[in-house]
Amino acid sequence: MAKQTSGRGQRELRVKVKSARGRKLSSTLWLERQLNDPYVKRATAEGYRGRAAFKILEIDEKFRFLVPGARVVDLGCAPGGWCQVAVKRVNAMxxxxxxxxxxxxxxxxQEMEAIPGTTLYQQDFMEDDADIKVxxxxxxxxxxxxxxxxxxxSGHKQTDHLRIIALCETxxxxxxxxxxxxxTFVAKVLAGGAEGDLQRLLKQKFDKVHHIKPPSSRSDSSEKFVVATGFRG
Structure with missing residues (x-):
């Protein structure tokens, strides 16, 4: 099915994925969404490892924490899109x-393919001495x-919310x-933001705590990001 693009007189073809034996409907719909996602296409065109790169780009456009000379730690960095953005913005190369x-x-x-300008470590940040190593x-x-x-x-909304808040708290x-x-501390949370104890904790430790859903975050996703600036030490 083709649709007219605004103001260009060109036609953009929408990819329709056929169902296949052994493939769940949810998998077919996910694949179709990926193939038609403009951010996925942009990521490929601009050399990013995933569409998530645009989330940190948009967050940084608002809060400006990835500045030249900054020292950045990206936790759970695979596949590496956030690192790629950070490398350019902090002038790591x-x-x-x-x-x-x-x-x-x-x-x-997990072990990762090298990212120019990034030093990668296969490490569990939850280990007792991880902060010392970093x-x-x-x-x-x-x-x-x-x-x-x-x-x-888990497929259970409340359980997933609690899990991601616990991960964010850690x-x-x-x-x-x-x-x-x-x-500055930036982390993914779910709709409702950083709740309860975590919200209070961040407000004690930082001057300002914000919640943001960047434009590149899918509208049907419940994800948001907490951005805490001005760490008090």
Missing amino acids: GERKDKRVGTVLGIDL KEWLGGRADVVMSDMAASS AAYFAFDVLEEGG
Whole structure:
């Protein structure tokens, strides 16, 4: 089915995926959505490893924490789109000679293909000495700790919400151990935001706590992001 694109007089073809034996309807619909998602297409065209790259781009456009010279830790960084964005914005490869050179450190449980400008570690950030290792690797404290992690879906909305809030809370405690004063914490939550104890905790530790749903986050997704700025140390 073709649709007219606005103001260009061109026609954009929508990909229709046929059902196949052994493939669930939900899988067919997911594949069809991926093939027709403009952010997926943009990610491919612009060399990002996934559409999630645009989420951190849009969040940073609003809050401006990925600045040249910043030291960034990306928790659960696979497949690496957030790291790719951070590398460019903090000048981790030193391409802008008139700007400070930043550092991007990615942590994930799984082994990953190298990302230019990023130092990757196969590490569980929940281990007791993970914060000590990260500060050693950075040669100091971080300016930004960010996380696009999500717990595996159980199919039960309330359970999934509790799981992701718990994961976000664990990432927050990690951030408290490694962030520089004035630093920023960014993490995925679900609709309703960072609730209860986590919300109060973040407000105690940071000057400002915001919630945002970036335009690239799918409208049918319940995800939001908490952005806590001005870490008090």
